[in-house]
Structures are given as C-alpha cells and as structure tokens.
Amino acid sequence: MATTQHPELTKTICVIGSGAAGLITAHTLLRDGFTNVDVISRDSSAGGIWAAERVYPGLVINNVHGEFRFSHQPMPAPTNSEETGGRLSGDDMRKYMESFAERFLKGRIRYNMDVLRISRHAPSKDGASTTKGWTIDVMDRKTESQFQLDYDKVVLCSGGCSEPYTPSTLTESAAKEAGFTGPVFHSAQLRKNMDSILAAVKPITDVNPGRAIVIGGGRSAQDAAAFLANQGRKVSVVFETADAVIATQSPVPEVIRKSRLMSILSPHAELNTNLERFLHNTWVGSQITHGIWNALGSNSFSALSVPQNSPLRNSHSLFWEARTNDEGKTNPYRFHGLVAAGKIKLIAPNRVEKFGSDGHSVVLSDGTRVEADAVIVATGFKSSWGKMFDRNTLVKLGLERESASSRNINYTEETNYASLSGTTLPHPAKPNYKFPACIYRGIVPAENILEHDFAINGAIMSANNGYTFEVASHWIASYFRKDRFLDMPASVGEAVIQTERHNAWLRQRYPGAHGALSESYSGDITFFNWPQTTDALLQDMSLRTMRSGGSFLTWPFKSIDISEIADLTEEREEKRISQPVW
Secondary structure (H helix, E strand, C coil): CCCCCCCCCCCEEEEECCCHHHHHHHHHHHHCCCCEEEEECCCCCCCHHHCCCCCCCCCECCCCCCCCCCCCCCCCCCCCHHHHCCCCEHHHHHHHHHHHHHHHCCCCEECCEEEEEEEECCCCCCCCCCCCCEEEEEEECCCCCEEEEEECEEEECCCCCCEECCCHHHCHHHHHHHCCCCCEEEHHHCCCCHHHHHHHCCCCCCCCCCEEEEECCCHHHHHHHHHHHHCCCEEEEECCCECEEEEECCCCCHHHHCCCHHHHCCCCCCCCCHHHHHHHHCHHHHHHHHHHHHHHHHHHHHHCCCCCCCHHHCECCCCCCCCEEEEEECCCCCHHHHHHCCCEEEECCCCEEEECCCCCEEEECCCCEEECCEEEECCCEECCCHHHCCHHHHHHHCCCCCCHHHHHCCCCHHHCCHHHCHHHCCCCCCCCCCCCCCEECCCEEHHHCCCCCEEECCCEEECCHHHHHHHHHHHHHHHHHCCCCCCCCCCHHHHHHHHHHHHHHHHHHCCCCCCCCCHHHHCEEEECCHHHHHHHHHHHCCCCCCCCCCCCCCHHHCCCCHHHHCCHHHHHHHHHHHCCCC
C-alpha cells in the first residue's frame, strides 16, 4: 500500500455504484493511500448487474471464466460447469462480488441510496467562497428520507446506460389502459417479478398452459426466454434483429480465447504492431481479417444448429457491432439450444406495436394478434446520467449529448484503414451523427479535465470488464493524485480535440452505434480490442504494456491474465518516488 503523504490523500471521495467498476475503483483508491473513500449504491447488496435483487435461476455470465475477476481476489471455478458450459452462473458472480466487498470494503458501502442529484458546491451567499467539491442529494430507499452528502471528488460508476428503456406503447400503464390483465415489466425486473410471471403463465403440462411474450433480440431477452423455457413455460420471442453470437461445439483453447488474437483482428484507433498494420492497412490483410470474422460467424451458427432460414441469422455483425453474445460451448439449457429443441418460438423479423384490446394479447407490426398471459419487455437501456445532473452541470462537465465542439470539428483521416473502407463497409452504411458526450479516454469529461475531481469508470465497453475496469481505476487514482508521470492533455481545448478525434474514429469503427443510445457509449467502445485500450492507459501512466509477453512470433497467442496488473499500485508508487508532485 502507498504510504507517501500527499495533500490529495485526505480529500473525500464518493464512488457512486457498487458494481464491478465501483468496487475495484474504491479498492484501488484505498490501496493508493486515499483515506476517505465512500461507496453509495441504490442496491441492497454489492454486485451491480449481479446484485442479489437481479440474479435469477439459470442466469449465466456472457464472459469466459476470469474476465470479471479482480487481481487481488481469486475467482472460484463455476459451481455447475457442465450446465453453464464452463461459465460462472449469476449466483457465482453475485457471491464473488459480495465476497470482494466484504473483504476489502467492509463498512464503506452505503446501500439503498438513490442518487437524486449531483451538483457543484453552491457558492456562498456573499460570493466569497471558492470551495470546490460536490453535493450529492440522496434518498434512503428504506426510510424515504432525503439528505445531502458533500465530497471533494466523485467517481461515477453507476453505468451510463443502466436505466431500463420501454417504448411508451409497451409500458405497464399502456397495458393497463388497454385492459391487459397479465404482468408486464422490463427484463431488468425479472428477479423481482419472477414469482408473478410463473404464476400468471401456467406450465405446458397444465390443462390450460399459458404463454409468455418476450420482446427484443438482445442478451437480456434471450436470457429471460431461456429462464421461462427451463421453467416449463411456453414462450415466444419477438424481435427484428438478434445479437451476434460466438459459439463452438467444444471449448476453445486459451491461445485463442484468452490471448490477443481476437483483439488484433479488431482494429484499434492506433495500430501499434506490424501485424495489426498488415491486417488493417493493406487490401490483402483486410480480406484476411473479414474472411476470419465471417467464418467465425458462420461456424458459430453451425455449432448452435441455427438453420439457414432462421431469423437468428438476421443478426448484428460480429465485426461492425459490439452487440455480441459469447455463448462459448453449445449448451442445451441456453437460449439457442432451447430454440433448436423447439422450446422457444421465434416470431421474427417482427415488432410488437401495442397491447391487444381483448386484454390477453399483443399486436404485431404486420397486424397479427398473438395471445399472451405475460409480457417481458427487453428493449434495452437508456441514459441513467441525465436524471442525476441538472442541465447546467451537464453542460459544464461536457456530458450533454450534443456539444458545439462536436458540430464544428470534422475529422476524416481516421477513416483510412483498409479494413474499414471499400467493399468491407456494411451496406447501406448508416452512420449515426447524434453527437456523443465528450469523455477523454472514456474516463474524464474533457471540459472538466483540469479540475482533477470527477471521473467515470465503467463507460468503456469492453469484452473483459475485470481487466479494463481495474486498469482504469489506477488511471483515475493517478489523475486524482495529480501524478506528474500521468500523460494527459495540458488544457481543456487539447482534451476536447483529442476526444472528438477519437469519437470520429468510433463513428467509423461502429457505424450507427456510437452515441446512439446513451452517454456511456461515448466513453469508448473497445470490446474485442480491450488489450490495446488498456495498454494505452498503461502507457499514459508510463507503465509497461503488452504484459502477456512472448516473442515476435508468439505474442499474439500468449494468454492475458489479470495477475499481470496486480502490482500496479506499487509500480506507480515507484514512479512517484522519482517524480514528487509538490
């Protein structure tokens, strides 16, 4: 643990959110020497999306074992590896998060606290006070009492896209107005409504079996449908486009699944190796790259026994999108296995328009009426940040969706990669020009970068959250300590330009996705190339990159392990000894 006394270490810090990003951020700050670190959470237990109030039977994480692990706590093997295909169950993940919180953050987490507003300290009435810091208005969910908490620094780890989104025609109130008699809720509330839906939808063995409708083609829709099918219920899924999927008939060796191999096949904003430059900057390399991705998609469908005419093949692109489910080894208890067995019916491509007037159906976009005793709306999530800040604070932080700088700056040189142009472009190309928020490195609002008092962790979309969140937490700790070795913009203008340039790159890399849903997508979409992104953060901190090692021939196949970054606190402390900040 860092022991050097430092003027910033006594500052009070609030970490908002007790999910993976919040837990590792608080832990890293404490190890770094910050003494006044609190975590506030709206949940009643640790875990975020894996909190007890959200985990239901049969839920399995969408990551290879170890990709949600923290370096200072071993991750146990899955409790039911055969049934989960070697993945942790939701309950395994819940226990891991709760154990980490109990071991490292005991007494520091305030649960059941809804954040109502985050704002700068109000100036004194006479205007003489220049005290910086933050006021957080919260409500205790148990007592419904409201009060204020004051902190010098804030780390937002609540997830920028964690607020359930439901179209107005499919809300619970719309259902009541139409006279629909069964339960209607968002997939995020499945655990809470588990008993009610099982009671409303009678099992297929019943004399009068019921039917559940799940709306959506993403992972949460598929998980909800699998849960109901495994509970012996008749369930149909209505969707227009399904998530992309990766699957195999047998476990994939670590040299493929836990190495940099997939990351180098996914272009990063900076091509730092000869192999990456060949794959993405030459015509031949581009053809090889897209050929591999196309083969991976085709082989995944074959492994999952998805017929050629199945609507599941109308899916997002593995290469051009980040909406990908990593199924791993095929599993008869998971969504695709249940579809193949005829236990889940697909109604696609189609869309649910409204509830039927008969009180027990939904009406599709083609006019078809489908009977339903319960409806689960899995239509995604929207921004959870907007309601936390007033407009003035959003503008000052640069977190508003459309900034003047976004409109005035136009970059084109980011679009020159061979793998991102020509015949490889998705047709028709539909770039999304909703200008995203301006978040430097996906961590610090560019407009606030010189204040060293506000950061975000969890807004970098990654296929390996454990590794990414932990490296980002060290970047934040150095940023809060004002470490001289941290390479960052020297001015707001420089931060804005660098961030907008990266945003331009993301609009080309993920056409139609970047900035489309919420501010969280403005942080960074790194997904398969998370190793390059975390290397960039390590490089910012003047720390060693490409830690998995290997020779010029073997480095793409060396397994990346979280233990590589277990000593980042000590490594950064060594930097401080030679570069004191005061």
